Amino acid sequence: MTYDVIVIGGGSAGCVLANRLSADPGRTVLLLEAGPDFASTGELPPDIKDAAYAPFTYDWGYRSVPDAFGNEVPVPRGRVIGGSSSVNVCVAMRARPADHDAWADLAGPAWGYPQLLPLYQEMEHYPYGEEKYHGLGGPYRMTLPAPEDLGPHALAAGEASARLGHPGVADFNGPGRAGFSRTPLSAADGIRLSTAIGYLNPVRHRPNLEVRGETLVDRVLFSGTRARGVRLATGEEITARQVVLSAGAYNSPAIALRSGIGDRADLAALGIGTVSHLPGVGRNLTDHPAYWNVHAAKPPQSAARQVFGSVLSVATGPNEPDFDVQILPSAAVPTGSLPEQFVPPAEHHPTGWDMVFFVSCVQPRSRGSVRLSSADPGAAPVIDLGLYTAAEDAERVADGVRLARRIARTRPLADLLVDERVPGPDISDAELADAVRRAPAHYNHGSSTMRMGRAEDPGAVVDTDGAVRGVQGLTVADASVFPAMPRVATNVPAIVVAERIAAVLRERLATRD
Structure with missing residues (x-):
């Protein structure tokens, strides 16, 4: 046939x-x-x-080739x-209008935001935000976590961010300003x-x-x-x-x-x-380089339903039209429940609970490659993520970690944290870019x-x-x-x-x- x-x-x-x-x-x-x-x-x-x-x-079990420090990084793909x-974390974010401006410049006007907005509306079921930007009845159902789903630590991170001048945003998938928002999810009722x-x-x-x-x-x-x-x-x-x-x-x-x-x-x-x-x-090959900034947390008084359910988007680089860094604050989770490669267990943990700021440069300059080791279809491709081959990417991630540290020191979140575990208080703000380069992670993007x-x-x-x-x-x-x-x-x-x-x-x- x-x-x-x-x-x-x-x-x-x-x-x-x-x-x-x-x-x-x-x-x-x-x-x-x-x-x-x-x-x-x-x-x-x-x-x-x-x-x-x-x-x-x-x-697929893929791993990147070693970087300059000998680090091999997992490259999970379903x-x-x-x-x-x-298998992903169910984050359901639309590309931003600024992203589509770049696509239209490189690949023609059909990839611009006004042209693709009807397709976004047709694909989704999203009963939030302004109707002129969203659709109902599409095959891709998205939900917004309730504030109480985030847990007290992530909620406190939002309040601390507002105190530092980063406003709340009701609809991340609308075309408006950047700030702190709940993340739309491709999940409902835990499914x-x-x-x-x-x-x-x-x-x-x-x-x-x-x-x-x-x-x-x-x-x-x-x-x-x-x-x-x-x-x-x-x-x-x-x-x-x-x-x-x-x-x-x-x-x-x-x-x-x-x-x-x-x-x-x-x-x-x-x-x-x-x-x-x-x-x-x-x-x-392009991915979002990231870093796990980990703090020992006081045990939560109420359980969170969503480990990562909110995001702070900020502009750090010059002439940035939207934002170039994202910080995802986690709920407080039991120590050892996150990947040990990035969140190491502690023999003498002060509380038994951790909170993570997952910090990423979302407009990276670094590029990698995918090659073949042989013509055998069963052989894994040779993946060079190329993370931090452009030095400014590590600086952007470090800028995000500096901001995460400020948020952690700001009430009400400061009252819920004990100390910083990764990279640790011995690493100064000036040393963060080097710490970032030595602990490569990425967004799986x-x-x-x-x-x-x-x-x-x-x-x-x-x-x-x-x-x-x-x-x-x-x-x-x-x-x-x-x-x-x-x-x-x-x-x-x-x-x-x-x-x-x-x-x-x-x-x-x-x-x-």
Whole structure:
């Protein structure tokens, strides 16, 4: 059987594409996912059902190459239906108008905020904020945690931030000012609402849609420069009129490289023939570098339902049009319940409870890369996150930690904290940038490795509609095509990219029909 469309990757973007492209009953769609397809049964394992951070259960197991200090950093990515939307922290932030201004400059006006606002409204169910900015009845249900869900420590962080001149913001996903706000979440009643739940499950009954889990794709097959299907790691070949790569910022470039799309010299070194010489494949990897600023906390008087449910967004760099640093204050949590790599256990902890300020530079200058170690589809890609290769990124994160320290010293939060554990009071404000560089972390927001751009942009891999340059019948739709890194969590931006590219593909396929 030859399918009309094969979508590679059943993650945040792939589930969107499966839904939208199979809406025409005359079009056959095959969705391939390397991980298990639990969502088909309606009985999800607790660790991907609950709205909690659980990235290492259904995970690709990737790690970055060592940095200058020898640090290898985990690179968690969901290997399960729903992808990383099934394992992330459920933060549901839209890209900001300033982000879309940058996208429009690099990839054309169709990616501007006014043009994409209708798609944001169509995709979401968000009964908060002004109606002119939001939608109801969409497949992506978002909620806003109640103030009492945050716990007393995070609430006190908001009050302390206001005392320091950072105003409260009622609707983060509106186009207004930056400040302290509750974070919209892709969760409700403690249940994670992945794109598998919101987009895929409601349309599984369609006879023209097939979903295959536990199916690892080796490469895209070509007749000349036209995509004609895929080869699985088992050797099975499946043909299609159109192939869409939605395997994410690490696996989309890896599959493209195995398929002969990339730098000619790099491909030849691996014994791979070139279908399209595109040196930008796997380059320009961008993530939000971060730091865990940890304080010993007094035991909370009431339990929090959300570990991270609020955010302070601030501008620190010169000429910043919106904000470039985010600080997520956590609820107080029992010591040892957060990742030990970043929040080490203490033998003589003063209280047994910790509060974290998760500080990130959300407009980084550093860039990394994704390469192949071999043409074997079972081999992990070589991921160089490139964190802090641009010195100003560490300075921006350090600026955020300095502000977090001020918040911690400001009442009412100061009354709920005991002392700073990481980096510790022995590290002065002047020494923070070095401490940040020596303890690399990131937001798990890899993007831009198959970057979108205008025709005159020599480094772009795909055109302004996601079509891969130099070939026919192959499109990319996921975070890898971001023209520039948005200053927010990347799940919602990846979904809106999939929504727009799905609309383009529907028109293109209808014309060919």
